[in-house]
Amino acid sequence: MSIDGTSFRTELRNTKVLEGPFPPLNFDKFPPTPQDAFKNWFHEAVTANVREPHAMTLSTVDEEGCPDARVLILKNVDNRGWHFAVKADSPKGKQLAGNGAAALTFYWPLLARQVRVRGIAIALPDEESALDYQARPVASKVGAVASEQSEVLGDWKDLERKLIATEEALGKNSMTGVEKWRVYAVDASSVEFWQGDASRLHQRLRYVWSKGDCQWVKQLLWP
Numbered sequence: 715m716s717i718d719g720t721s722f723r724t725e726l727r728n729t730k731v732l733e734g735p736f737p738p739l740n741f742d743k744f745p746p747t748p749q750d751a752f753k754n755w756f757h758e759a760v761t762a763n764v765r766e767p768h769a770m771t772l773s774t775v776d777e778e779g780c781p782d783a784r785v786l787i788l789k790n791v792d793n794r795g796w797h798f799a800v801k802a803d804s805p806k807g808k809q810l811a812g813n814g815a816a817a818l819t820f821y822w823p824l825l826a827r828q829v830r831v832r833g834i835a836i837a838l839p840d841e842e843s844a845l846d847y848q849a850r851p852v853a854s855k856v857g858a859v860a861s862e863q864s865e866v867l868g869d870w871k872d873l874e875r876k877l878i879a880t881e882e883a884l885g886k887n888s889m890t891g892v893e894k895w896r897v898y899a900v901d902a903s904s905v906e907f908w909q910g911d912a913s914r915l916h917q918r919l920r921y922v923w924s925k926g927d928c929q930w931v932k933q934l935l936w937p
């Protein structure tokens with residue numbers, strides 16, 4: 715069935731979003747750091763059976779100053795920030811090497827929650843990237859090494875040939891390709907916790923890093 719512009723608009727308008735009820739929050743009880751607040755919300759997302767709660771949108775800036783964004787998997791959160799891994803020669807890897815400005819966005823629909831992290835992505839020491847690489851299942855390593863990620867693929871057979879060669883290389887040396895593996899941490903300057911509300915009175919709390927005081931400052935935001 716073809717859908718013209720008008721009926722598609724109607725279809726979109728009839729598509730539900732933020733259907734409550736969602737339990738109200740008390741931001742007064744939120745911990746002093748956004749890392750701890752994030753971990754609490756993450757555990758609640760897991761408990762609520764949110765699918766792939768560790769999937770996040772990583773936004774970066776290319777060399778022309780244009781934004782780019784894609785979904786990645788969160789690897790860890792600690793006092794250095796929110797961690798993820800990339801291949802250094804992928805578009806996102808090159809963009810981050812040229813400009814570390816980055817944002818992460820999580821959306822957990824079952825809970826009507828969004829988390830926005832803004833900051834600078836800093837490459838972690840090579841040893842940490844190597845440990846992360848070492849821990850990857852072989853199949854994930856094969857995929858990562860074989861892929862000329864985001865380059866134009868002229869023929870699927872090229873990929874198949876590369877997979878076979880990569881399997882052989884990894885069979886001889888399980889760390890083949892490690893030199894291109896980078897783990898980054900987004901060192902956050904602000905982190906916002908957004909709780910959606912069916913009547914659109916969304917609750918928002920932003921943590922802002924105060925350089926002068928070396929501590930997080932909490933701000934409520936208008937919906």
Ligand SMILES: Cc1cc2nc3c(=O)[nH]c(=O)nc-3n(C[C@H](O)[C@H](O)[C@H](O)COP(=O)(O)O)c2cc1C
Nearest residue numbers: 766769784785786787800801804805806807863864
């Ligand atoms: C749920 C989900 C998880 C993903 N996880 C990763 C990942 O961990 N690493 C990765 O390189 N790409 C991952 N991707 C694919 C990326 O979104 C993207 O297509 C790819 O990394 C190429 O991005 P780039 O051209 O900006 O470098 C994932 C996509 C989805 C939808």
